[in-house]
Amino acid sequence: MSDLVFDAVSVHYGHRRHGLTAVDGASLTVPSGQVVGLVGESGSGKSTLARSAVGLAPVSAGRVLLDGTDVRRLRGRHRPLQMVFQDPYSSLDPRMSIGDSIAEAMPREAGRGADRRRSEIARLLEQVQLDPDRAQMLPGQLSGGQRQRVALARALAGRPQVVIADEITSALDVSVQGAVLNLLRDVQRQLNLSMLFISHNLAVVRYLSDHVAVMYLGRIVEAGPTEEVLGDPRHPYTRELLASLPGHDSAPLNGTGPPEAADTDPHHPPSGCRYHPRCPVGPLVHADRTVCRTRDPAEGAASRPHLAACHFAATDDLPYPTLLRGDRTP
Structure with missing residues (x-):
C-alpha cells in the first residue's frame, strides 16, 4: 500500500498577521x-x-502521511516519494x-560498483525511452x-x-507534450505507482487521472x-474551468456572469x-444567498456531491459544460 494523504495541510509564509496562507486546511x-x-488556476x-x-x-x-507515517519522519536521501x-x-x-x-x-x-551503476543507468534511460548512450551527455545537449x-x-x-508530477509538460513544445504524457501514463501503470499529477489543463488531467481534485x-x-467530477461538476469554479477549455462554446463563467465580479486578494x-x-450563482446574482458571505461551505462538504465546498452544490442554476472520457485527447 502506498497511500499519500494530505490531512488538513496548511502552508503559511511570512508573519502570522501579514503573511500569505498559500494552502489552507487542504485534505x-x-x-x-x-x-x-x-x-x-495559477496561484491556487x-x-x-x-x-x-x-x-x-x-x-x-x-x-502529510505516506502509508500512515508523517513524511517529516522519513530519513535519508532516498525517500519513497519523488517529485x-x-x-x-x-x-x-x-x-x-x-x-x-x-x-x-x-x-x-543500486549504485554500488561501476558496472552495476552503468547497468542501472542504462535500464532507467531505456525505461523513459532514451538511448543509454546519452548517459555521458550534458543537459544542455538535450531538448x-x-x-x-x-x-x-x-x-x-x-x-x-x-x-508527484508538477506541470511537467507546460514548459514543453506542444509537439512533444503528448509523447511525454503517454510515457508518464505507461510508467505509472507498469510500476503501479501512486501519482499526484498537477496541471491547469482539465483535458490532460482527464486523460491521465482516476480521480480529480x-x-x-x-x-x-x-x-x-474523474468521470463524475468532469461529467457532472458541482462547484461553479469547476464549471468555470471547464467553460474555459478550447472547443467549448461557453465563455468563462466569470466573464459573463455576476456584475462587479472581481478576483480576490x-x-x-x-x-x-x-x-x-466572482461566483455566477452566488450573492452577486442571487441577493438572498447571503450565506455565501458568512458561512464557510467546507463545513458541510462531506454531505454534498463530490465533497463540493459550495452551499448550493446540488442545484442546477445554469447550464454548464462537461468533459467526459470520450470527448477529448490531450
Missing part, C-alpha cells in the same frame, strides 16, 4: 496505485501543496552528465522533452512508491472520480465562501 488522498489530478496553491509533501514548503498545520518539476531546464545540474544526475538519486545498494524524460528517470532511480485560493473545492481572502466575489 486530499492519493490512493495506492492510482493517479489523482490536481487542477486550478497546487504546487505549494505538492512541495509540502517533499519538504520544500513548510507545513504550518496538519500532516518531477515543471521546468526541465532548471531541474538538472547543467555541469553533471545525465548519467551522473540519475546515479545521484539511486539508493546506495526540453529529453530533459524531462531524464528528470523522470532520476525520480524513478529513487525507487519511489509515489511520484479542484483547488481554489488554497482550498480543495471539489474532488471525486490571497493575502486577504473573503469571509464565508472564498469564491463568492
Whole structure:
C-alpha cells in the first residue's frame, strides 16, 4: 500500500498577521496505485501543496502521511516519494552528465560498483525511452522533452512508491507534450505507482487521472472520480474551468456572469465562501444567498456531491459544460 494523504495541510509564509496562507486546511488522498489530478488556476496553491509533501514548503498545520507515517519522519536521501518539476531546464545540474544526475538519486545498494551503476543507468534511460548512450551527455545537449524524460528517470532511480508530477509538460513544445504524457501514463501503470499529477489543463488531467481534485485560493473545492467530477461538476469554479477549455462554446463563467465580479486578494481572502466575489450563482446574482458571505461551505462538504465546498452544490442554476472520457485527447 502506498497511500499519500494530505490531512488538513496548511502552508503559511511570512508573519502570522501579514503573511500569505498559500494552502489552507487542504485534505486530499492519493490512493495506492492510482493517479489523482490536481487542477486550478495559477496561484491556487497546487504546487505549494505538492512541495509540502517533499519538504520544500513548510507545513504550518496538519500532516502529510505516506502509508500512515508523517513524511517529516522519513530519513535519508532516498525517500519513497519523488517529485518531477515543471521546468526541465532548471531541474538538472547543467555541469553533471545525465548519467551522473540519475546515479545521484539511486539508493546506495543500486549504485554500488561501476558496472552495476552503468547497468542501472542504462535500464532507467531505456525505461523513459532514451538511448543509454546519452548517459555521458550534458543537459544542455538535450531538448526540453529529453530533459524531462531524464528528470523522470532520476525520480524513478529513487525507487519511489509515489511520484508527484508538477506541470511537467507546460514548459514543453506542444509537439512533444503528448509523447511525454503517454510515457508518464505507461510508467505509472507498469510500476503501479501512486501519482499526484498537477496541471491547469482539465483535458490532460482527464486523460491521465482516476480521480480529480479542484483547488481554489488554497482550498480543495471539489474532488471525486474523474468521470463524475468532469461529467457532472458541482462547484461553479469547476464549471468555470471547464467553460474555459478550447472547443467549448461557453465563455468563462466569470466573464459573463455576476456584475462587479472581481478576483480576490490571497493575502486577504473573503469571509464565508472564498469564491463568492466572482461566483455566477452566488450573492452577486442571487441577493438572498447571503450565506455565501458568512458561512464557510467546507463545513458541510462531506454531505454534498463530490465533497463540493459550495452551499448550493446540488442545484442546477445554469447550464454548464462537461468533459467526459470520450470527448477529448490531450
